[in-house]
Amino acid sequence: MIKRNIFKNIGPLDHRYSLRDEFKDYSTYLSEEAKVKYQATVELALVKALAKRGICSQEVATQVEKAVKEITPEEVYKEERKTKHNIRALVNCIQHKVSEEAKPYIHFTTTSFDIVDTANSLRYKEATEELILPTLKELEKLLMEIALREKETVQVGRTHGQHAVPITFGFAIAEYVSRLGNTIQDIEESSKQLKGKIAGAVGAYNASHLFFDQPESFEADVLAELDLEASTHSTQIVEPEYITNFVHYLTSCFGVIANFSDDMRHLQRSEIGEVGEYFDEDQVGSSTMPHKRNPINYENVKSMWKEFMPRMMTVYQDQISEHQRDLTNSASSRFIPEIIVGLLSSVNRLIRVGEKLVVDHDNMKKNFAQNKELVVAEPLYILLASYGHPDAHEVVRKLTLEAEETGQTLRKLVQTKEELKPYWEQFNQKQRELLVNPEKYIGISVDKTEKIVKSWSNKLDIELTG
Structure with a gap:
């Protein structure tokens, strides 16, 4: 087991943003250890399907299942130093743990990216179900509660940075209830569309067709073990649009929370002062100005968005692969987990801040009063x-x-x-x-806020308290 002081790590996700408990949840699906685990799980699904068809014995499947549970990323990486090939290294490590009878059936008829793409689809799908959606819905619930609590709090509306006609603060928050709700639905649906493949080196089932008259049926059997479906058409890789769309909606969601954070940041300006972040007793806002209370959390979310949003361009570029496949996405696609962690880190930050959001009702009244007579x-x-x-x-x-x-x-x-x-x-x-x-003169701000919250509460099955 390699042990390393986290402060010797290079990436800030691993030394600055990994100090909270939720990072352990991220690693379950998104770490290098998780990647190896999921790849081994696909290799096991393959052998299980072979056993069900009588190609190998159930005893072989049992041996492989035991071996897969024992696999560690350390031993795979050690083997890769010899093979210079990560999936061949994984296969060798599994084979080292099983009998001579079982060895031939590991990785039988498959190519590396049958394993890689299928494993990625599986872990991103499960990460969405178990981690991403619950976290996003927690933030959505918090925004709903703030919207309802402040549904009658009159606030001056602002367009182009200028005072416009009045709304309520709850109505302003309801905007983000709706926008976040839409992206939650998009992420959920796109995650369900993530596909796998067991179609061989060029996607034409050349190897599996040697043994199965209907190799697509065998592919479906393997993927059924993982609760996945096959890509409509594969080359050596799964059609890239499935993962592209999934990451696109994650990035779109990141944009929503960055926009929300920007709004909250501006409302904390000294001359506006309508909301505030809770400051701990010992918290410092400035190294030289002791009186300052900077909106650091909202600024951090926007800063994280600025880092991870441009990475979507790389994902779009990874749609392009020459002929049946080239290697130009092999390194870049490894960074997708960082996009997910960046988003989740920011969402969790907003949850912590939102739970202690301070609304200055007096300042809202004062700001509205500045131009209340012109509002008419x-x-x-x-x-x-x-x-x-x-x-x-x-x-x-x-x-x-x-x-x-x-x-x-x-x-x-x-x-x-x-x-x-x-x-x-x-x-x-x-x-x-x-x-x-x-x-x-607030129109239907109150009714619309209630309507928005009720609608998304029903759509996302979020139960509100009180």
Whole structure:
């Protein structure tokens, strides 16, 4: 067993972001040890299918199953130093642990990437089911709870960085409930589409056809042991679009949480101060300014996204393989687990931060109050137009300029303009109330928030407390 001080590792995922307990869960599916384990599991599935067809005995399958349980990455890597071939090294290590009778049936009729691609599909599929989806749904549930809690908290809307018409903070969070929910569904569906292959060196079943009249049926038997289906067409590799689509949706999900983090980061600006990260008693925000409380967690998520999002370009490039296969994806595809770990690390960070999210309701009211009187420009213009004013937008635009110059409110100015009084008199009580109380001009923010949360709670089978 190789033991290494984590601070001698090169990759920051392994020394900076591996110090939390959840990293042990990542390694179950995404480590080099896991990769070897899953490849050995595919070799075992092959022998089990052979035994079921009477090509080898059940005793052979039992021996191989025992050997596979004993395989370690250390011995495989040691063997690879001799073979200069990772799958041949794995096969040799399994063969070293079984009888002479069993040895011929290990890796029988297969090529290396029957094992590699099938093992990757299997581990990414299981990682999705057991790790990725539960973690994402935990964040989704947290966002749902925040959205419902703050569904009536009035917040000024912002477009282009400028104050717009009001919404509620819960409505703002509901945006991310929906966007994250969509990507969760996409990840789940694309993971179910991950395929395997037992089709041989060029995908034409040349070797297996020597023994089976219907080699595709044999392939299906092997993959059924792993709860996988075969790629529609294979060369030496599985069609790359399955894994490309899967990683694409992971990357898209990363973009959603990066956008959320960016929004939360900006809302923590000193001049805005509408939300805040909980700071521990001994936490330091700046090495030189003791008063600072930097939004480090949200900034970290965006920083991680900046690192891993561009790697999607490499995955797209790995779609290209000359003729029946070249080796140009053999190194680059090994980094896909890092994309998954980067995403999960960021999602877990947001869960920890979100559980202690501080909403400053006073600052939200103060920020809204800055331009609350100008907010009525939109409903005023629309109401004037609805009652027949021929140029309502231009009239209200000029009124806003006058309001800014004189300090008068729009609703007061409207009532002083003789040409506008007839329109004002036609407004009903509800319409006038919106102009007097701009904080009520939030549309269906509350209802929409509830609707979004309920919909995604049902779609994703997330049970909310309270």
